[in-house]
Amino acid sequence: MASTNQRMGRRRKKTQKRRIVFFTLFIPFLLVAFTFAGYAANLQKKAADVFTDSYEDDGRDKSKLRDADVHPLEDNISILFMGIDDNEHRNYGDNTRTDALVLATLNVEDKTIKMLSIPRDTYAYIPELDQYNKINHAHATGGPISTIETVEELLEVPVDYYVRMNFYAFVDVVDALNGIEFDVPFEIQEKNSDDKHGTIDLKPGVQTLNGEEALALARTRKYDNDIERGKRQQEILQTISKKALSLNSITKYDEILEAVGSNMRTNMTFSEMKSLIEYGKGGNIDFESLTLLGYDDSMSSGAYVYRLDETELEVVKGKLQRHLEMKPSYSDFDQDESSDDEEDATYSTAE
16 A cells, blocks of 8 residues: 555646756856856956866766766766855864755756755665765765765765855855845844854845845745745845846956855866856756655654655656666656656746
């Protein structure tokens, strides 16, 4: 007999395709650096210096789920974006938890991108611990590699690259843009990036947010849930990217690149980053935003976790595996996937 959460999963909502941010923050600025004539030469050198300094070797030749090495120009790849829960006052070092996880898969032939937000409290098996726990604990126990292994275990797809950023990248980019205009959905009172309470007080409505205010709105968990929080984060990132890519922001790119690069670590070389520009040529990038449905649960210990709906999880696995042109683990969902594709409208980043 199917479990309750499996029956719930069959009544799944149709995934919406959206015009969303091209990954996270650094990709739009890299694209611009190579497309604006005249000013581009200076930006290319700046980008090369900044992102080369951000590179770190993760010690892996390739994902354990890969038979051979991959390259963005030739192969379908995946990139895991980690927003880490750290600042100068916390100084967690390698014990930092992830506050946000987004897995992006890229199909090199049709230049499409699927993005999956993974709730920070997702209950998942962490190989490093050899036990189930909240997925954000993976980074605290083993850094990026532990997080990668946990995501691969959960989704059964390879993680080829990762990009890890802290709070300051977000704050500095928004401030470099002189803030962003955003419709705040509710009143919030939050601490800032340095954990000082009572420093952020926002009222509902359209207003210009500085970096600290935008971060507080993106991070807050008091007023809705992890799923809505993920959607809100994507909307904020989209707003940041749209302003960053506007002609009026050209003079800010040096500051933006510096803000991102000094607060980021990645196992992508600058050459591999440049290869991603192929996805942005022509201005038409098709995105699909995916969500892991589930339910809130308080364990016997009293700890809160987010348990994934098993049926929904298998559907998402199939989508990602097909996008990477891997053989899905569960072919039962092939027909379900094709019907979704026929129903969903297709959107692009072109205005």
